[in-house]
Amino acid sequence: MEYRRIGRSGLKASVIGLGCNNFGLRIDRKASLAVVHRALDLGLTFFDTADRYGGGGRSEKFLGEALGARRRDVVIATKFGNPLGDTPFATGASRRYIIQAVEASLTRLGTDWIDLYQLHRPNPQTPIEETLEALNDLIRAGKIRYIESSNFAAWQLVDAHWTARERGLAAFISAQNRYSLLDRDLEREFVPAASQHGIGVIPYSPLEDGFLTGKYKRDKRPTKGTRLAAWDAVREAVLTDANFDKLAILETFANERNHSLAELALGWLASQPQVATVIAGATKPSQVAKNVAAGNWRLSPADLEELDAQLATR
Amino acid sequence: MEYRRIGRSGLKASVIGLGCNNFGRRIGYEASAPVVHKALDLGITFFDTADRYGDDGASEQYLGKALGTRRKDVVLATKFGYRMGEGPYGLGASRRYINDAVEASLKRLGTDWIDLYQLHRPDPQTPIEETLEALSDLVQAGKLRYFGSSNLAAWQLVDAHWTARSRNLTAFVSAQNRYSLLDRDLEREFVPAAVRHGIGVIPYSPLENGLLTGKYKRGTTPPEGTRLGNSTELGDGMLTDANFDKVEVAERFARERNHSLVDLALGWLASQPHVSSVIAGATKPAQVEENVAAGEWRLSQTDLEELDAQIAAA
Secondary structure: OOEEEOOOOOOEEEOEEEEOOOEOOOEOHHHHHHHHHHHHHOOOOEEEOOOOOOOOOHHHHHHHHHHHHHHHHOEEEEEEOOOOOOOHHHOOOOHHHHHHHHHHHHHHHOOOOEEEEEEOOOOOOOOHHHHHHHHHHHHHOOOEEEEEEEOOOHHHHHHHHHHHHHHOOOOOOEEEEEOOOOOOHHHOOHHHHHHHOOOEEEEEOOOOOOHHHOOOOOOOOOOOOOHHHHOHHHHHHHOOHHHHHHHHHHHHHHHHOOOOHHHHHHHHHHOOOOEOOEEEEOOOHHHHHHHHHHOOOOOOHHHHHHHHHHHHHO | OOEEEOOOOOOEEEOEEEEOOOEOOOEOHHHHHHHHHHHHHOOOOEEEOOOOOOHHHHHHHHHHHHHHHHHHHOEEEEEEOOOOOOOOOOOOOOHHHHHHHHHHHHHHHOOOOEEEEEEOOOOOOOOHHHHHHHHHHHHHOOOEEEEEEEOOOHHHHHHHHHHHHHOOOOOOOEEEEEOOOOOOHHHOOHHHHHHHOOOEEEEEOOOHHHHHHOOOOOOOOOOOOOHHHHOHHHHHHHOOHHHHHHHHHHHHHHHHOOOOHHHHHHHHHHOOOOEOOEEEEOOOHHHHHHHHHHOOOOOOHHHHHHHHHHHHHO
């Protein structure tokens, strides 16, 4: 397993991380524990969750319980800022809310500190100065170690960076955004911006809800129990002819190199220098093993160019 | 004519500007001068050119000559950065180059100062600090009054703003980018970023090379001598079914309100609070009149929403 620095920070994490959003949602406590334990055994050190995952904070609870005494050997990353309820104080990025949210996450995770605390989405109702100051205070207080943004626009990332810099506050060391072989919009503005300021990129949905595993076939209804079967809107957006065309190219490219489609999807991201760690979810221990194997593949510059060329001709 | 502040600066300009990129290319001096004179007579105070417009700086030369003693009554905006000469010192945004470029533009324009000096495109080979320092020095020296950006990405705009701020340099007051009813990409990231830092947006190509004048019709060959007709490459990219769908919706929307398509294309931009001045080109005095009349229209909030809904459904 490769361990990379997250951005320009001193924090290192495994290049393949475990996404824990299925815990308490698609899989129960027992299955979640098995997934975490396999991840630990395979050398994964980056565990990504959120207060909101699993409903009632179950993902954080299951993760904390599963880590147990091995908590000190890993990087726990969790998030705040998406609504947890309907009241005005159940969401946001205000100082008022953040302090409440961090305490709740610490309790659920059963730990004294969070390694990487992430603003789940930009909050237009709170000045970024206030958010950064509150997070900075939590770092001084020892409750969190580093901070990250999620779902920011490129300009917001740069704005937050300079705001922190101007005020001598801790800055976001990384940015978690949607990024995959199918959705490379991030490369247009976001990756150059992150690169300019040494901010690590942490892609989520690298397998595009399972589409990049190849389990969905053109002109076939998604199998019951798969994620895209449940989400009509997502299904319509993802299971398009254009995407199936791309998928065919990717699959051929991977197979010609004795790799699977999923290996290409994760290995391609791990081959990007600006990527710190790739968050891959799992509902079974065997999927964790697959993700780890995939993350070992580093495409050569020639392969990366060849793949771009093939995708461009489609 | 409405005169608006350019961003948060104290500089005011007419909400409809004259784009001078045709001077020395599609029209000679004899035809350029009447266009400038008509613009002056109609109260236009914003004249936008660039060192590279026309052959060998012809656009700047014609504009300077046509303005004559009325130069003091207008805002003269020009640009630098694209290749103007051979070798490594013939383009860019280095201090070395900028000092040459500004002298050459001043000479061609026949003036002692430029009101708005715009970086024509980002220069990845020069740190933005160097560019901003050189431009700030030229403001101090009295050769420039203000400077602006063009074709920057949203994150670069924010980065440049903070760089200037952190070093007490003059900052870009404006951002000239492609923006029209047909190409609203700017609204996604760029406009929020510009608004955040009080940078005025100056749209170019508001008529999309004439597509928003209605002179091109679906399924018919573009007229001889028109821009999209002369260039297959431009034409193929623009004369698409998707664009014609939008153009037809826009045309109907304008008609129902007793306006032309051109009125809508320019009036819609002038109705955006973040827009400082809309650059509209002209090859005949009559077009200047048309542009000025179009720029009088302010769409109501209801109309703006209705138009968005209709275009979204197209």
